[in-house]
Amino acid sequence: MSGFGYRISGGTATRVAVKEALSCHADFVWVHLNTNEEHAQVWLRDEAGLDDYVVDALTASETRPRCEAFGHGALLNLRGRSSEEMSSGDPLASVRIWAIQGRVYSVSRRPLIAVAEVEKQVEGGHVVDPGDLIAAFATAITSDLDPHVADLGDELDDCEERLDANRIFDLRRTVTRVRIAAIGYRRFLSPQRAALEKLGTLPGGWLAEDDRRHLAAAADRAARMAEELESIRERAALMHEALTDLRAEQLDTRSLVISIVAMVFLPLTFITGLYGMNVADLPYAQEPWAFDAIMALCGGIAAVVVGYFVQRHWFQK
Structure with missing residues (x-):
């Protein structure tokens, strides 16, 4: 014992x-x-x-x-x-x-x-x-x-x-x-x-x-x-x-970034998808300056969307 x-x-x-x-x-x-x-x-x-x-x-x-x-x-x-x-x-x-x-x-x-x-x-x-x-x-x-x-x-x-x-x-x-x-x-x-x-x-x-x-x-x-x-x-x-x-604030911040990126690319995705269709008679499809014009249009749209978010102070979250 x-x-x-x-x-x-x-x-x-x-x-x-x-x-x-x-x-x-x-x-x-x-x-x-x-x-x-x-x-x-x-x-x-x-x-x-x-x-x-x-x-x-x-x-x-x-x-x-x-x-x-x-x-x-x-x-x-x-x-x-x-x-x-x-x-x-x-x-x-x-x-x-x-x-x-x-x-x-x-x-x-x-x-x-x-x-x-x-x-x-x-x-x-x-x-x-x-x-x-x-x-x-x-x-x-x-x-x-x-x-x-x-x-x-x-x-x-x-x-x-x-x-x-x-x-x-x-x-x-x-x-x-x-x-x-x-x-x-x-x-x-x-x-x-x-x-x-x-x-x-x-x-x-x-x-x-x-x-x-x-x-x-x-x-x-x-x-x-x-x-x-x-x-x-x-x-x-x-x-x-x-x-x-x-943790919740961290997730909210990341979700906000993802939402902003999605909002920026949403109209750009629409335009590129539209001109990516394999159909005849797309406007300006045969013009040599069409690609540059579309790229400029996409850049302008992206700048406008980002400017809107900046004005609304979304990036301060």
Whole structure:
């Protein structure tokens, strides 16, 4: 079974295998499972002794950020970036946490980037209880997401500066990608903020005041990111409309040019078609100056048509 455990006593953390995490007494134990295998449920139920409801919540295939008090502990689901490629509709991987006095069990079906940062906090002696660990998770997830949300805004700023009719297709692809990412992130950040806020208000001695302050700070950061993502989504929609208008204006301009050219050549085509007929007795067909006269007539007609369009300011479109 993929995962690891930490036994923490006297501020010193010792990394152990999952099967050894519960075998010895420690002030605080953290077990993390990075698996979607069914025997993880067996271990959580039989070895860890967790309630069936908690086991099902920790190993569910589909989750959304939430916080729920259960007995003397709390069940928390968070979403963060994964080191694996995620789909555009589900861009964040989940971590499910069950915390009680002296114990924390966490499960993720995909490798979470924030886990490595939490491990550094544990090994550095900054985590001594469940509250510290959950606060470390919340802080690491929001700190990892924050620059990526900022990058989405920077990409949109760059698109707005480069707004040009000659770059419509490239800009549209970028704007669409940014908009999809913003919608996907915001889908989870808004309930994640609510989950962190709710956890910070839960009663329980395993959550110290400094832990509650860290959770409040993480919730505030998640709220700010959610607001920024909503702004990015709205700006991307406006940018998409602007690109559509540019494309329509570009098509109108090209259609206008084609119409002008067609109008210029329409009477010329009539004259050349008329004198191209293979019938007898065409006027002046035998005269040596007839070709020059017809060419002059065509040039005059073309000049008159173009002059009319210039006078009507069609070329200013």
